[in-house]
Amino acid sequence: MKHKKNLGHHVFLSSYCIIVVIPFVWLILGALKTRQEWMVNPAGLPKYFAIENFWTSWSMVNLPLAMTNSLVISLCGTIGVIIAASLASFGVVQIGSKVSKSVYALMIAGLMIPVNAAIIPLFIMVSDLGLLNTRIGIIIPIIAFNIPFAMLLITAWMQNIPEEIFDSGKVDGAGSLQLFISLAIPLSLPIFGTIAIISFVNMWNEFLLSVVLLSGPETRTVPLAVNVFRGVFLVDKGLISAGVLITIIPVIICYLIFHKSIISGLTEGGIKG
Amino acid sequence: MSDSILMISLKNSLIFMLLSFAIMLPFSFLLANSIASLSPSRSAAFYSIVIFMPCIVASVAVGQMWETILNRNYGPITYLMEYFFGTKGPNWLGDMNLSIFTIIFVNTWQWMGLSTLIFSAAIKNVPKELYDASKIDGAGPIQQMIWVTVPMTSKTIMVNMLIMAFGTLRAFDLVFILTAGGPLDSSQMPAHYMYYQTFKYLEFGPGSAIAVLILILAIISYIGIRIIFLIIPAISSTKVKIDQYQHEKFNNGLKSET
Numbered sequence: 001m002k003h004k005k006n007l008g009h010h011v012f013l014s015s016y017c018i019i020v021v022i023p024f025v026w027l028i029l030g031a032l033k034t035r036q037e038w039m040v041n042p043a044g045l046p047k048y049f050a051i052e053n054f055w056t057s058w059s060m061v062n063l064p065l066a067m068t069n070s071l072v073i074s075l076c077g078t079i080g081v082i083i084a085a086s087l088a089s090f091g092v093v094q095i096g097s098k099v100s101k102s103v104y105a106l107m108i109a110g111l112m113i114p115v116n117a118a119i120i121p122l123f124i125m126v127s128d129l130g131l132l133n134t135r136i137g138i139i140i141p142i143i144a145f146n147i148p149f150a151m152l153l154i155t156a157w158m159q160n161i162p163e164e165i166f167d168s169g170k171v172d173g174a175g176s177l178q179l180f181i182s183l184a185i186p187l188s189l190p191i192f193g194t195i196a197i198i199s200f201v202n203m204w205n206e207f208l209l210s211v212v213l214l215s216g217p218e219t220r221t222v223p224l225a226v227n228v229f230r231g232v233f234l235v236d237k238g239l240i241s242a243g244v245l246i247t248i249i250p251v252i253i254c255y256l257i258f259h260k261s262i263i264s265g266l267t268e269g270g271i272k273g
Numbered sequence: 274m275s276d277s278i279l280m281i282s283l284k285n286s287l288i289f290m291l292l293s294f295a296i297m298l299p300f301s302f303l304l305a306n307s308i309a310s311l312s313p314s315r316s317a318a319f320y321s322i323v324i325f326m327p328c329i330v331a332s333v334a335v336g337q338m339w340e341t342i343l344n345r346n347y348g349p350i351t352y353l354m355e356y357f358f359g360t361k362g363p364n365w366l367g368d369m370n371l372s373i374f375t376i377i378f379v380n381t382w383q384w385m386g387l388s389t390l391i392f393s394a395a396i397k398n399v400p401k402e403l404y405d406a407s408k409i410d411g412a413g414p415i416q417q418m419i420w421v422t423v424p425m426t427s428k429t430i431m432v433n434m435l436i437m438a439f440g441t442l443r444a445f446d447l448v449f450i451l452t453a454g455g456p457l458d459s460s461q462m463p464a465h466y467m468y469y470q471t472f473k474y475l476e477f478g479p480g481s482a483i484a485v486l487i488l489i490l491a492i493i494s495y496i497g498i499r500i501i502f503l504i505i506p507a508i509s510s511t512k513v514k515i516d517q518y519q520h521e522k523f524n525n526g527l528k529s530e531t
Contacts, residue, residue, distance in 0.1 A: 009307035010316070016304060017323045019382070024326075026349055027338050043349035043356075112495055114443045116464040117488040120471055120481050205331035207446045208464075212472060223333040227450065230337070237347050244337050248330050255329045259322050262329070266387065267394040 027248075030241035038237045050238060057243035061232055062217070066225040067250075073139055073221060074203040080143040081199045082192055085150035090180050092151075093158040094166070104155065110148035115208055123212055138213045142206060146199045153269055157191040158184065194265035197258045204251060222247050279483065282461040285373050289462065290441040290494075292377050297437060298430065301385050305392030306418060312397055321393065325386035332383060336450030339379045340366070372452045372460040380447055384440060388433045395429035396422055431502040438494040442487050463487050 030038070031053055032046040041047075057063070092104045122141055131137030161184070169179050185192075207223040214221065220228070226247055233239040255262060304324065311317040327335060342348050343365040354362035365375045403421050412420065423430075445464040448454060454461040454469060461469075463483055471480030 006311060009311050013304065013307050013311075013320045013324075017320060020323055020327060020386075023338055023342055023382075026342055030341060030349075038347050042347050042352045112439065112491055114439060114464065114487055114491060116443065116445060116467055117484045117491070119468075120477060120484055123471075201329055205333075207331065207333050207449075208468070211449075212468075223331050223446075226331070226333045226337055230340075235347070237341050237344070240337065241341055244334050244341075248334050251329055251331070252326070255326065256322075259325075263321065263325060263390055267390050 027241050027245055030237060031245045033238045035236045035238055042237075053238045053242035054246060057229065057233070057239045058246060060239075061225050061228055061243060062220075063222075063225060063243070063246060065218070066220050066222050069135065069219055070204055070222040073135055073142065074200050076135075076139045077142045077146065077203045078196050078200045080139065081146045081150050082195060084143065085147050085154050085195070086185070086188065086192070087180070088147070089151050089155040089158055090184050092155055094176070094179075104151070107148050107151050110145075111152070115145055119208065119212055126213055133214055133216050133219055135219060138209055141213070142203050142209060145209070146202060149269055150195045150199060153191055153195055153265060154188060156268070157188050161187050190261075191265075194261040197254070197262055198265050201251065201254070201262070276479070278458045278461055278466060279463075281458060282463045282466045285461060286441050286444075286463055286490075288373060289377055289380075289444065290438055292374075293381065293437040293441060294434060296381055297385055297388055298433060301388040301433070302392055302423075302430075304385070304389045305396055306422065308389070308393045309396035312393075321390060324389055327383045328386045330383075332446040333450055335379065335383050336447045339382075340451055343375065366452055367456055369456050369459040372456065376444070376447055376451055376460055376462075379451065380440070380444065383447075384437075388436065391429055391433055391436075392426065395426040399425045427502060431498060434498050435495065438498060439491060442491050442494075463490070 026043075029044075029046060030042070032049045032051070033041075034048070034050045034053075037046060037048070037050075088103075088107065092100045126132055126137045126141070129137070131140075165183060165187070166179055169183050174182065205223060206221075207227075210221045210224050211227070214224065226244060229240045229243045233243075308317050308321055308324075311320075343350055345351060345361075345364055345367055350365070351361050354360060363371055366372050399422060403425065404417055407417050407421050441462075443464060444462045445468065448460060448462050448465040449468070452460045454465050464487065467480050467483040467487065470476045470483065
């Protein structure tokens with residue numbers, strides 16, 4: 001009886017998994033087809049593996065440059081988010097007054113504001129500062145938009161650290177900064193890992209900010225490059241698929257390695273938010 | 274405000290939000306229920322990894338992928354339809370009445386995993402004793418799901434609805450890639466229309482007005498969903514049972530502490 005019940009669950013879940021996987025399979029198959037084969041046989045297996053598609057799309061849109069840009073932006077952004085959010089949540093947890101609680105509530109309200117509601121004043125600000133089309137001009141806003149979620153998780157984590165640890169540190173004569181560096185940071189390293197991965201993926205995938213703030217080819221990020229494929233390759237779907245596949249693969253590999261912390265971080269944030 | 278395209282975009286976002294609720298909530302709940310009942314096993318972990326995969330991929334890449342698949346002239350879907358049924362089938366992205374529903378479908382395909390995972394984490398937290406108690410009262414698996422799991426996870430349902438509502442107001446990447454608001458602005462969404470006004474026509478005034486409208490809509494939907502979930506649990510009769518259980522748990526906790 002129990003076995004029969006589980007069978008139903010298996011059938012349901014695996015049929016949905018097939019729906020999820022089929023587009024990816026089609027993408028891989030499509031990336032291996034030449035333009036002629038796309039015309040005749042768009043759905044089936046490729047007869048001749050056109051590996052050169054990958055090389056063409058890699059070099060024609062200058063994907064290496066886009067990847068470096070994205071990597072620099074996401075790495076700097078991730079480090080910035082962790083520094084800013086951990087300092088802020090340490091303050092919220094340690095001070096614990098009404099003011100710090102309202103600051104926390106204000107930050108969490110930032111989760112609610114869509115990026116596109118703030119994009120126009122942001123654009124004007126960045127262009128007045130002369131930072132349009134530079135990497136630093138997108139790193140700062142991207143940090144700001146990722147702080148609320150990071151703060152939600154880090155504050156929840158730091159509230160669970162027993163008070164006695166900090167008290168004993170105070171008895172030994174440590175200042176606030178010392179408490180933060182030598183106690184709070186080592187104790188919250190696991191949550192920092194989760195946040196680093198989630199914000200890295202978020203920043204790697206960010207499209208609206210980069211399409212507005214970055215316009216030139218020299219600062220193009222990966223999502224912008226994906227958008228450019230259609231303009232450059234026109235109807236050559238093989239090249240487009242190959243390019244999309246190249247940009248997806250690093251994210252999928254990263255996900256398969258770190259899936260545990262990504263999933264736990266997102267679900268925890270969802271339940272607490 | 275008298276802009277007809279803005280009206281279309283508002284109507285579209287209403288359809289988008291309601292359809293997301295109608296499709297994603299029950300479907301992801303069922304998926305999560307299945308995952309949770311298989312839970313401590315390798316297969317459950319495998320399923321959740323696969324189901325969550327589209328959320329990790331950039332929505333630009335997802336949009337480009339689906340654009341290739343649904344393409345009128347080269348797409349495999351059109352080819353298969355012609356091969357098996359003899360017709361090319363509907364023009365998924367070029368039909369004025371259909372394009373918004375295609376966008377909703379792709380969006381649902383991409384974000385189903387997030388709500389499924391949030392639901393499954395919540396369902397795993399439902400105490401096992403409640404299921405045993407309801408079994409003694411003679412409830413089958415479906416009754417258990419309706420009268421135990423749903424009320425116990427009502428807060429998570431609210432969180433998922435909020436995520437979907439904000440997702441609707443944020444919907445930009447997929448619209449941009451799949452249809453660019455076309456054909457004839459029939460699949461315009463507020464976020465994309467704002468971008469269009471501001472950075473294509475360089476009309477910063479109307480663009481900012483739409484941005485403010487998006488912010489107001491976000492606040493309205495937040496308050497609205499919060500209010501709905503203040504009313505509903507009061508009606509549910511199982512709340513009594515839950516309260517009783519929590520009370521007991523609290524007492525037991527006190528006892529074990531002393």
